[in-house]
Amino acid sequence: MNNQLLCLLQLAFAPVGAYSYSEGIESLVETGAIDSEITLKNWLENSLQFGAVRVEAAVVVRALRAAKIGDLTALNYWNAWATATKETEELRLQSWQMGRTLVRLLLDLREVKLSRRESPVASGLTTIVKEFVESASNQCNFAIGFGIAAANWQIEEEAAVLGYLYSWAANLASAGVKLIPLGQTAGQQLLLDLQSQISCTAQEVLKLEDDEIASCSWGLALASMAHETQYTRLFRS
Structure with missing residues (x-):
């Protein structure tokens, strides 16, 4: 159990470049739609209740299940499905960049274990990941990569979804702290306030057909499209 928890923490905060994206928050701050801790909290809560992150979390679950049984057809299907749900080029490229980085990191970590003659966890997944990366032509969505990594490290579905949602919220809370700006205490209070909604969303996602x-x-x-042409930006487009 402790090993799974540590693996979840490593996965949730893996260095995949999430810090360089604001997912439209930068353009919302510029227009004044988000200008305080309260308005940022409302945006994140509404996103958890109704937004695209719910779809991504559902894809994580399906990728995890497919990776566990080595179902490449399902992985490719849900990867293409996830790509189709991205409404702007900016969001699509973000997901692909983070997904590619994560699956390559997973493979690199395995190679390190093999070079040390250590027994890697879930050894069958290496072939699955390699074949998937090749078939996806490097267009691996982050939710798919997250699900594959969770299966590789034998992380349970509920924990994986909670980790995905929390890492998303933590990244955007950090973006808000920089952009509005907010103090670090306000940012941490925001994450505490979101815990209930994160847990509720995770439970709902796990039950979705x-x-x-x-x-x-x-x-x-709309925020993402505005960000693409924003004159000055701190975050990546």
């Missing part, structure tokens, strides 16, 4: 996966993310799409 495939045809129930949906979101209302037009606000994110």
Whole structure:
């Protein structure tokens, strides 16, 4: 159990470049739609309740299940499905960059273990990851990579979803701290306030059937499109 918890923490905060993206928050701060801890909290809560991150969390679950049984057809299907849900090029490229980085990190960590003659965890997943990366032509969505990594480290579904949602919230809370700006204490209080909604969203996502996966993310799409042409930016486009 302790090893799984440590693996979850490592996965949730893996160096995949998430810190360089604001997912539209930068453009919302510029227009004044987000200008305080309260408005940032409202945006993140609404996103957890209705937004695209719910869809991504559902894809994490399906990728984890597919990776566990070596179902490359399902991985490719859900990867293409996840790509189709990205409403802007900026969001799509972000997901691909983070996903590629994560699966390559997973493979690199395995090679280190092999070079040390240590027994890697879930050895069958290496072939799966390699074949998937090749078939996906490096267009691996982050939610898919996260699910594969969770399966590789034998992380349970509920823990994986909680880790995914929390790492997403922590990254955007950090973006808000820099952009509004907020103090670090306010940022940490925001994450504490979001815990209940994160837990609720995780439970809902775990119960979703495939045809129930949906979101209302037009606000994110508009913010992302505005960010692409924003004159001055701290975050990556």
